[in-house]
Amino acid sequence: MADAYIYDAVRLPRGRVRRTGGTLAELPPYELFGQLLTALEHRCCPPEVVDDVLVGVSTATGEQAGDIARAAQLWSGWPDSVPGGAVSRLCCSGLDAIESAAARVAAGFADVIVAGGVESMSRVPMLSDRPAIATDADLGERTGFVTIGVSADLTAAGYGIGRAELDSYAVASHRRAAASTVSRSVIPARKGGTVLLYADEGARPGAGTDEFGALPALFGEDAGWARVARRLPDAPRPAAGLHTLATAPQLADGASAVVIGNRAATDTLGRRPLAQIVGTAQTAVRSPLLTAPVTAARKALDRAGIRAADLDVAEVNESFAVTPLVLTRELGLDPARVNPNGGAVAVGHPLGATGGILIAQALDELARTDGEFALVTIPAALGLGAAMVLRRLH
Numbered sequence: 001m002a003d004a005y006i007y008d009a010v011r012l013p014r015g016r017v018r019r020t021g022g023t024l025a026e027l028p029p030y031e032l033f034g035q036l037l038t039a040l041e042h043r044c045c046p047p048e049v050v051d052d053v054l055v056g057v058s059t060a061t062g063e064q065a066g067d068i069a070r071a072a073q074l075w076s077g078w079p080d081s082v083p084g085g086a087v088s089r090l091c092c093s094g095l096d097a098i099e100s101a102a103a104r105v106a107a108g109f110a111d112v113i114v115a116g117g118v119e120s121m122s123r124v125p126m127l128s129d130r131p132a133i134a135t136d137a138d139l140g141e142r143t144g145f146v147t148i149g150v151s152a153d154l155t156a157a158g159y160g161i162g163r164a165e166l167d168s169y170a171v172a173s174h175r176r177a178a179a180s181t182v183s184r185s186v187i188p189a190r191k192g193g194t195v196l197l198y199a200d201e202g203a204r205p206g207a208g209t210d211e212f213g214a215l216p217a218l219f220g221e222d223a224g225w226a227r228v229a230r231r232l233p234d235a236p237r238p239a240a241g242l243h244t245l246a247t248a249p250q251l252a253d254g255a256s257a258v259v260i261g262n263r264a265a266t267d268t269l270g271r272r273p274l275a276q277i278v279g280t281a282q283t284a285v286r287s288p289l290l291t292a293p294v295t296a297a298r299k300a301l302d303r304a305g306i307r308a309a310d311l312d313v314a315e316v317n318e319s320f321a322v323t324p325l326v327l328t329r330e331l332g333l334d335p336a337r338v339n340p341n342g343g344a345v346a347v348g349h350p351l352g353a354t355g356g357i358l359i360a361q362a363l364d365e366l367a368r369t370d371g372e373f374a375l376v377t378i379p380a381a382l383g384l385g386a387a388m389v390l391r392r393l394h
Contacts, residue, residue: 003105003106004102004105004106004276005393006274006276006277006359006363007260007271008043008044008258009185009256009356010256011036011187011255011257012187012189012353013199013254014350014357016201016250016348017122018122022252023189023253024122025120025123025253027196028123029063029068030063030068030072032253032255032353033069033117033118033255034072036116037072037257038077041076041078044259045112045269048079048081048082051110051113052084053083053085054086054097054098054114055085055094055097055115055118056087056089056098056115056117056118056352056355057093057352058090058093058126058351059119059121059129059352060086060129061124061128061129062129063120067084067086068086068118069086089384090384091317091351091354091378091381092282092380092386093352094117094256094353095354095355095378095387096282098260098356099282100115101115102260103280108262111262111265112262112268112269114257114258114260116255116353116355116356117351117355117356118255118256119255120253121350126251133382143287143382144231146225147219147381149219150219150224150225151289152243152322153219153242154235155322155326156322157235157237159329161322161326163240164209166321166322166325167247168209169325170207170247170321171207171212173321173345174203174205174342176339176341177346178204180341180342184364200347201347202346202347203342203347215245216241217241217243218241218244232288232289247320247321247322247345250346250347250349251348252344255350255353256353256355256356260277273393274392274393275363275392276390277390278305278390279387279388280300281296282385282386283387284383285385288383290319292379293317293377293378293386294330294385296377297314297331298331300375300377308331311337312337312372313338313362313369314331314337314338314375314376314377315358315375315376316338316375316378317354318344318346321345323379327377358378363390366392371392373390374389376390
């Protein structure tokens, strides 16, 4: 990956999904991502130099089906000559799109690609595509499929992580997110001339462990533990459910976009790159475990030629509170450098958009602290995980 650089990274603020309609619910997904294309055109990226647009989306149905990248590109007024395509790898979709773009640039097959992700969970709810893995009983039995929340409980039990530790982590995530300032990468979400949202919403600085500790567990006796026992007979099962609404990722709408180019793109775009992509990985573990971010992180670090101790920041998607706790333990990370501005349990996880969001946050944090190396990693259902290592250049 010696010649794949990030020239810019932008994202919309994460908007909460509510029963009465989320803050960004009136924006269709093509417009969520299209607003970022418009912003990039003004910031650094003339559309005519872009070889492709790749968009990750987890639930590719309804308004998010039919090549959402091309729809967004046409909505934004970019030239018809700019192609676009969609990538779907569940929660890893956005990071996969960005990694794919980086690989093409590094291989010399493209000079500049815009890649990122989008998810409107208000308009296209999770599992509304009715995937066979979740709806076909025979396939579910054959594969041992359970919801990712059961995977989170199972993983926490395997590491001896209890309810109190999970609740404490969620409180810290809310407080960090509430204390975080709006960064250079955040583009206000608009409807016409009206700004709908300036910053991520959902963080609660006053949240406490007493409040979170009183919440009921999400996953109980009927959550599929019989399937887990058949697939992983030696895995410890928690005596009671561990994760709650407070320690689960909040539903959110959002979009992210990253400009990736080779070294020659410095002249094309008229700016120096922000960072170099020095390591990537896609891995999988035996489902329903939720430990693939660990294997992906280790592989990406090896490919980058650095150690976990060299990291200045790690952005670990909070696909339930157990994920960053496990990665911190396994890699021996300083907890203060893991999600220093909070994460998904506080401000939401807009599925396909999250990969680019975490990259933007990592670059902002490296700039704020004058750091050099960042890790971004995400787990997904079915035992999947992805990771990327960035090296800040200036």
